[in-house]
Amino acid sequence: GQSLEQPSEVTAVEGAIVQINCTYQTSGFYGLSWYQQHDGGAPTFLSYNALDGLEETGRFSSFLSRSDSYGYLLLQELQMKDSASYFCALPNQAGTALIFGKGTTLSVSS
Amino acid sequence: EAGVAQSPRYKIIEKRQSVAFWCNPISGHATLYWYQQILGQGPKLLIQFQNNGVVDDSQLPKDRFSAERLKGVDSTLKIQPAKLEDSAVYLCASSLRDSSGANVLTFGAGSRLTVL
Numbered sequence: 329g330q331s332l333e334q335p336s337e338v339t340a341v342e343g344a345i346v347q348i349n350c351t352y353q354t355s356g357f358y359g360l361s362w363y364q365q366h367d368g369g370a371p372t373f374l375s376y377n378a379l380d381g382l383e384e385t386g387r388f389s390s391f392l393s394r395s396d397s398y399g400y401l402l403l404q405e406l407q408m409k410d411s412a413s414y415f416c417a418l419p420n421q422a423g424t425a426l427i428f429g430k431g432t433t434l435s436v437s438s
Numbered sequence: 439e440a441g442v443a444q445s446p447r448y449k450i451i452e453k454r455q456s457v458a459f460w461c462n463p464i465s466g467h468a469t470l471y472w473y474q475q476i477l478g479q480g481p482k483l484l485i486q487f488q489n490n491g492v493v494d495d496s497q498l499p500k501d502r503f504s505a506e507r508l509k510g511v512d513s514t515l516k517i518q519p520a521k522l523e524d525s526a527v528y529l530c531a532s533s534l535r536d537s538s539g540a541n542v543l544t545f546g547a548g549s550r551l552t553v554l
Contacts, residue, residue, distance in 0.1 A: 361540060363543075369547065370442075370545035370546060370547050371481065371529070371543075372545070373542045373543065373544070376538055376539075376542075378539055378540070415480050415481075417480075420483070420494070422493070422494065423541075424469070424541070425471060425483050425486045425493075425541075426483070426541065428480030428481045430478075430479050430480050431478075431479070
């Protein structure tokens with residue numbers, strides 16, 4: 329089957345850099361996605377990695393190592409508004425829907 | 439563009455009662471999903487539609503949950519009878535593949551169900 333593991337909580341201060349790790353198990357790999365969800369809000373797409381390496385989108389970057397079945401989301405210059413839950417996600421076996429991890433709650437303090 | 443619309447936002451019912459949730463996806467998005475998100479967990483796929491056909495309903499508890507997508511646009515998710523463990527947020531999403539090949543899901547705000 330497929331599974332994703334990520335830490336349940338991470339804390340950091342404003343202006344800092346934080347890394348949220350995700351390890352996964354899957355029989356066929358079709359890319360790793362990251363979503364952000366504020367409390368009471370809808371999950372929103374952040375980033376996608378199909379190939380090894382770093383993808384940068386503003387303050388957020390995402391990294392993938394397919395040989396290690398591992399990825400991470402890097403958030404730089406943290407702001408209070410970055411306090412949210414972050415989910416890594418894999419396509420299901422058919423490649424048509426996403427399977428989500430349990431999420432990492434990031435708390436940013438001043 | 440307009441987002442994914444869901445209603446109602448909140449619903450409180452007694453166990454064994456029934457409830458229905460409605461979703462209108464983004465115009466032009468052929469794929470529609472219903473996910474269940476229990477507090478503190480990630481979204482769990484219940485059912486996926488491609489136009490008005492079911493692609494995957496392997497995780498849908500079919501003894502109590504049903505879903506339909508008439509005319510390939512709006513969708514409804516029904517629970518009958520509800521159990522306490524059905525208390526969750528029911529998220530509807532629609533999707534389009536972007537230029538990188540990512541299957542980007544756009545979620546609605548969700549319908550929060552409390553079963554007493």
